[in-house]
Amino acid sequence: MLVLEYKVKGKQHQYNAIDDAIRTTQFIRNKALRYWMDAPRELKIDKFALNKYSTELRSCFPFAAELNSMAVQSAAERGWSAISRFYENCQSKKSGKRGFPKFQKDCRSVEYKTSGWKLHKTKRRITFTDKKGIGELKLLGKWDIQFSELKDIKRVRLIRRADGYYAQFCVGIDVVDIQPKTDEEIGLDVGIESFYTDSNGHQEPNPQFLRKAEKSIKHSQRRIYKKAKGSSGRRKARKLYAKKHLKVSRQWIEHAKKLARNVCKSNDLVAYVREACAKRIDLRVSNMVKNHCLAKSISDASWYLFKQWIEYFAVKFDKVAIAVAPHYSSQKCSDCGGIVKKSLSTRTHKCSCGCELHRDTNAAINILNLAKNRGGHPQINATGVETTTLLGEPARSWGFPP
Incomplete structure (x- = not known):
């Protein structure tokens, strides 16, 4: 479609x-x-x-x-x-x-x-x-x-x-664009410090579109309440406020779409963390944003969009996308398999076996290892939709991937 x-x-x-x-x-x-x-x-x-x-x-x-x-x-x-x-x-x-x-x-x-x-x-x-x-x-x-x-x-x-x-x-046509095999595999661990960290050690910077536009959005929001209710000035102020939010949402979509496309095109297997699982239901994005300290940063990262686009492009390019359970992906040593307890503020993984990696890189390697051992479940994006790019407008979708 x-x-x-x-x-x-x-x-x-x-x-x-x-x-x-x-x-x-x-x-x-x-x-x-x-x-x-x-x-x-x-x-x-x-x-x-x-x-x-x-x-x-x-x-x-x-x-x-x-x-x-x-x-x-x-x-x-x-x-x-x-x-x-x-x-x-x-x-x-x-x-x-x-x-x-x-x-x-x-x-x-x-x-x-x-x-x-x-x-x-x-x-x-x-x-x-x-x-x-x-x-x-x-x-x-x-x-x-x-x-x-x-x-x-x-x-x-x-x-x-x-x-x-x-x-x-x-x-009503099938969207298929089979890409040549690259014999590459990658594990992805999304985060706030960086948008994602892969199993090769690369950290994609977090663009923070909402944070950068926050000052302008708040300014336009204050202008609404300075106008009289029912006036044309108030309607114009509300329209300007809505446009600023619309711009941010389009930036999220375009960023997630671009990265997911590149990842799926250059790798035959993409492993990532499943959003929710039976034993750790708190790992849903919708539940994590209930933390008032991190809610804005989590929403600004747009993890959910990124995962949906990965599933979509994996089907389109005839690649494999596997979602794995997130249990102990950060605590487990990717070298020896031992458990190294660490708090969220500890950003470096140090194990007694001599393995020393960035915390997120260690988690990405564990995610990839789980997927290669078939500890995950292949994901299929049932929407199967894609859009063209508008004249001066970012790409859209019929629902999601948005």
Whole structure:
């Protein structure tokens, strides 16, 4: 599956029509969720029942009937996606919160399937044919979609972001780029001091995008509260604040994507730490950020993005990515296998066998050894998506890898 994203250019009334379509999508999704909540237990509510209910909503609400019928179905499917995820978490007996579906208040996209839109023969313009009045929009970006057949485009999504509106095309083709074998293997240990340390001793510096932009972000945030509520000045200040956060998130994605691509391209086997395991559930990134002393640094490191891109490129390049359990990876000596207890502040591993390494290098070697001994589990990125680079914009994805 390939996802191509382009910035769209239109007039203000067209942007207002897109916003109206997005609000309708949110309405349909929330009504489907309420229908599931209020249904009696003996009545089985599944994806098809919600699709049927969305058809009834189109007959009851004129503004819902203005939206394309398949777009209405996509909105109902979003509600079912939240419900099915909750069911899966309950069946797997997930600890903690299991994600009971909530009503959405900040929907930012509307999704069309194979109808409701028409691509111009030059593939540089797209026209939305439903009754919302979006009309024809100009597409800005690289023209990778020129190589795709119209029948391969499965879905089109319009997205509102802080810096404008975007169109995503989901193309039903396999993304494969088999790279030549290098006979190289590498173990990776992510951290805060350096973005990652590999088993060869290389330490990739941490760019700290959020830390560098923090002063500017706080300044723009203070400007919001100096403006009167409901004023145009306050709206402009909020838009500027959102743009700064959007820039940081794009920097995270591009950085993680670039490094993961280089690592997977130059190595046949990539070993890294599994995010969570049965015995040490506290090693989830979502749990580690609860530490108020390290939360900002952990979030700024974007480990989760990096791991997801590694899994994606490993599948694309026909390489092997193995996630291993993190138990004692820092305490265990990579030379003799003995346990050397050390606190987090101790950055050098010194063993009685004479082995002296940087703590993270020792951990990366242990991670690689575990993977070579098949102590890990091969990871597959099920999303299988990729995007082109926009004109003046960083690459995006249909979900994650983001």
